[in-house]
Amino acid sequence: MPKGRYKGNKRHFTNFEAMEEQKKKEEKERQWRKEQGETDSEEEEEEEGKKKESGSSSSESESESGEEAKEQKSKGVSSLIECENPNRVVNKPKKVTTMNASTAKVQLSRREREEIEKQRATAHYRKLHAEGRTEEARQDLARLAIIRQQREEAAKKKDEEKKAKEAAAANKREQVARALNKKKT
Structure with missing residues (x-):
């Protein structure tokens, strides 16, 4: 085959379990660094922020994911990758309040605004x-005054x-009547 052709499926998806293991490994490394005192203060703040976010969401996600796993058993990779269209x-x-507000202010397109503006300008003119x-x-x-004067003249x-x-x-x-009167007399 010529160069540059697509030769097959080159996509590689990581396994969910492998990702979990990698997260656990990173967490252990952070713990070890913390114990040794080798981390910067900025990294610690970032880590603490991440832990707080992941700690609150992890307990929720574990309970939710357990229920979802029971409910949905999808085939292939779709269970590993969560994507949104x-x-x-x-x-x-x-x-109701948002509906009333949206009907009160109707957004016009550029052409509609230009058309309304044009109509206003012509009415003003x-x-x-x-x-x-x-x-x-x-x-x-x-011109009208000149025409009126010409018409009057x-x-x-x-x-x-x-x-x-x-x-x-x-x-x-009168001349005919005089001429007739002269003939009669």
Whole structure:
């Protein structure tokens, strides 16, 4: 086979009993060092802290492990190695107080926050635009004023033309009426 290929199971698991023996051996060495006075004060503090933790947990773990061993007899190495799946979601019972607090403060995603912020900004701009405080609104109002003035001028011009037409029509009628009156007499 070429180099670098996986040639088989290279995993090595230590036996639980061997681990226990190693712990006992280390403990005996610590005791011996303590008796001889060769340990540093830092090491002693660490050892005492470990002993306190392991002492309280060892009595509990012994009683629990005895019960668990009776209940569970698993095959192979799985009984020796305790591992926890980091992807496993444990359903914990929720308290009412935490549920109310979580519903009160809803965490929004970045896109949702940006969308809400955008809507607020457009509403604010529209409000300012309606009040005439924006530059664009001022330009629109100036154009509107010019258009109104042009429309007023156009309306006046139309009225004048209309009056001129009416006056011309009335003048023509009068001339026709005079001409008709002269013929009759």
